[in-house]
Amino acid sequence: MEEIYETFKGKTVLVTGGAGAIGGTLVRKLNELKTKKIIIIDNLSSSYEWNLPKGPKIQFILGDILDEEKLRWAFKHKPQIVYHLAAHFANQNSVDNPETDLMVNGMGILKVLEHAHLVGVERFVYSSSGCGIYGAGSKIPFEEHDVSMKLCTPYQVTKMLGELYTNYFHSLYDMPVVNARFFNSYGPGEVPGKYRNVIPNFMFWAMNKRVLPITGTGDETRDFAYAGDLVEGLLAMAYYPKAIGEAFNLATGKEIRISDLANWINEIAGNSAGIRHVERRDWDKKPRLLASIDKAKRVLKYKPSMDFRKGLLNIHEWFEANWENIQASAEFG
Numbered sequence: 223m224e225e226i227y228e229t230f231k232g233k234t235v236l237v238t239g240g241a242g243a244i245g246g247t248l249v250r251k252l253n254e255l256k257t258k259k260i261i262i263i264d265n266l267s268s269s270y271e272w273n274l275p276k277g278p279k280i281q282f283i284l285g286d287i288l289d290e291e292k293l294r295w296a297f298k299h300k301p302q303i304v305y306h307l308a309a310h311f312a313n314q315n316s317v318d319n320p321e322t323d324l325m326v327n328g329m330g331i332l333k334v335l336e337h338a339h340l341v342g343v344e345r346f347v348y349s350s351s352g353c354g355i356y357g358a359g360s361k362i363p364f365e366e367h368d369v370s371m372k373l374c375t376p377y378q379v380t381k382m383l384g385e386l387y388t389n390y391f392h393s394l395y396d397m398p399v400v401n402a403r404f405f406n407s408y409g410p411g412e413v414p415g416k417y418r419n420v421i422p423n424f425m426f427w428a429m430n431k432r433v434l435p436i437t438g439t440g441d442e443t444r445d446f447a448y449a450g451d452l453v454e455g456l457l458a459m460a461y462y463p464k465a466i467g468e469a470f471n472l473a474t475g476k477e478i479r480i481s482d483l484a485n486w487i488n489e490i491a492g493n494s495a496g497i498r499h500v501e502r503r504d505w506d507k508k509p510r511l512l513a514s515i516d517k518a519k520r521v522l523k524y525k526p527s528m529d530f531r532k533g534l535l536n537i538h539e540w541f542e543a544n545w546e547n548i549q550a551s552a553e554f555g
């Protein structure tokens with residue numbers, strides 16, 4: 223990893239959505255490297271001031287990626303590397319608010335790409351999504367070429383749209399873009415809430431001694447990727463020339479059953495309230511999500527290393543350390 227880390231020496235890096243769950247983990251790692259400056263632009267629509275990464279090299283711009291003035295402000299620092307992670311997150315939120323989803327994930331990436339083009343970035347890494355690329359019709363495990371046109375939510379549509387835009391900027395302007403297809407991310411730093419991922423929500427309910435609701439039979443599976451591992455993949459994407467113009471699955475290549483996940487979280491939190499089954503959400507048409515990570519291993523030397531149970535313990539520890547803030551921030555209304 224050392225030569226990858228050296229890439230960042232003296233560089234200014236812009237992270238859109240850098241206050242979020244994955245963005246915050248990325249910014250903390252960039253802050254440990256020999257980066258010159260890390261700029262965050264984030265409107266805190268799904269993140270919190272108390273959870274912001276802090277440090278002398280980190281500059282936080284409170285602003286929307288749809289706001290030209292704020293974008294100009296962020297790009298006036300002439301970042302060499304841009305990580306575009308800001309997004310209207312995620313599936314259920316997009317079903318409830320499809321127009322905001324299109325504005326932020328569609329118009330938002332277009333604006334960020336236009337600014338990145340004007341300053342001539344060395345690398346533009348986009349946080350795409352496995353669920354927005356694969357699905358009905360794609361063969362399991364999902365390989366990068368096996369794109370599905372049968373998507374189930376506005377979020378999936380606009381995450382794919384993002385890749386179409388990065389590819390367009392690569393094709394027309396030769397912009398050095400890389401598409402990172404994350405699968406379900408988990409890790410310390412993600413605050414639970416109505417539109418958040420299953421792991422922080424289960425942890426929150428389990429620590430409040432509540433029954434965990436499983437939407438479906440519990441035999442559904444997901445390929446859960448630890449945010450710390452994803453970040454190592456993101457750093458490699460800024461280093462390897464062969465990554466340019468390509469898309470990579472960032473996951474683990476392992477399936478976890480949702481009922482196993484629920485039982486493990488209850489065990490870790492000492493919750494005896496158990497689980498209950500509720501109806502699967504009508505847009506949720508993908509009972510299994512499993513990535514092939516062969517391409518990322520080959521080109522990026524990507525090696526996800528976090529043991530799943532250990533990752534859950536780390537989240538529990540983070541929840542305990544931040545319990546008051548988490549209780550005050552978690553909204554399920």
Ligand SMILES: NC(=O)c1ccc[n+]([C@@H]2O[C@H](COP(=O)([O-])OP(=O)(O)OC[C@H]3O[C@@H](n4cnc5c(N)ncnc54)[C@H](O)[C@@H]3O)[C@@H](O)[C@H]2O)c1
Pocket residue numbers: 238239240241242243244245263264265266267268269285286287288306307308309310311326330349350351352353381403404405406407408419
């Ligand atoms: N978490 C996952 O499981 C997962 C899976 C696949 C893809 N992704 C993608 O990875 C990226 C990061 O995901 P995350 O889990 O950290 O999400 P997150 O919601 O925690 O982070 C997104 C950040 O973007 C900010 N944001 C939203 N709209 C904005 C706007 N208009 N202007 C400026 N900032 C704005 C939010 O406040 C938040 O801090 C997203 O692009 C997401 O679509 C995530």
